[in-house]
Amino acid sequence: MPKEKIISKLIPVFRHYGYEGATVSRLSAATGLKKASLYHHFQGGKEQMAEAVLEYISNWIEENVFAPLQSNKLPRDRILAMTKGIDKFYESGQTPCLLAVMSLGEADNLFHQQLEQSLKQWLDTLAQIVEETGVEPQQARQRAEDAMITIQGALVLVRVTKDTKVFQRAIANLPQILLPD
């Protein structure tokens, strides 16, 4: 099986169960590969699998969230394009955020730097767009933070309420949060 295909099957396990809950048995079941085969592809074991998953997702976000943000359309349209990417990425809130999940327990010790960098990049990118609309840097930063807070918070609420409408309403608010009235 091509490595990319394997990684794509590992992803939902880490997102749903977290690092400690993502046992090699579950990862094996999800990929259809026996444990030894997984270790053939990832000699660094589970830790390397998680790293591969983090990198894969980082790239996915780059293409589906950042790229739309950096076109030369109007800020509002760029943000709308981003919300489409976000809705797809989180399956309308039905799939947890790897960043949020990996910032708990042992995983946080192992991957904190990468998580922090990913989030920082996302915040910086958002803040920059907002600045382009004429907002002061500090204000822009706060709006970017508020947007990320909304995304992450909505994901938690949907996990518990099972009501995806909450998520969709929340991300539909993103333009209003980010852009000056």
Add this chain to the structure above:
Amino acid sequence: MPKEKIISKLIPVFRHYGYEGATVSRLSAATGLKKASLYHHFQGGKEQMAEAVLEYISNWIEENVFAPLQSNKLPRDRILAMTKGIDKFYESGQTPCLLAVMSLGEADNLFHQQLEQSLKQWLDTLAQIVEETGVEPQQARQRAEDAMITIQGALVLVRVTKDTKVFQRAIANLPQILLPD
């Protein structure tokens, strides 16, 4: 050791590591009790420990978050009192939310109903206060959801950025989110 004391020492382990990461060894270390002693107090094992922790926290919230909300002061003052409870409860964002953490992996299968009910109660309580200020029920509900989204999202951001100011700014916004202008 009194049971309440034991539970209070179990709490940070579940909050920080999640259900799967909260091993009996860690729970033992945190309480200072050997494994067998823990099983003496909680014959249902780890699952019962988690249940006890959920109940304990539910009561704590009742006293420190709901009670302030139900005084007969002005809505704005009640909400400000709640934010104090919230800030204390989450240690300015440095301690994860049990609700968010337990809504992942196996724990979600075991405790989903309790989690859902806790969140629902919190949302209902908030929405009711907002209604008292003359907001339409549906609008009030949305504001309550937005408040919870803000709290939960800020917790995630702080975990990753280690910047508690983000959390404090977020909960300082709660009155603005909940109350009509």
Add this chain to the structure above:
DNA sequence: GTCTATATAGGGATAGAC
């Protein structure tokens, strides 16, 4: 109520055949 010691299952990981 707390402990030491132990049982049993499942965790991560490796050897070596195919």
Add this chain to the structure above:
DNA sequence: GTCTATCCCTATATAGAC
């Protein structure tokens, strides 16, 4: 590249002395 078989360790849980 994938498998079966196996290793060692840790996980949850229990028995029984004190």
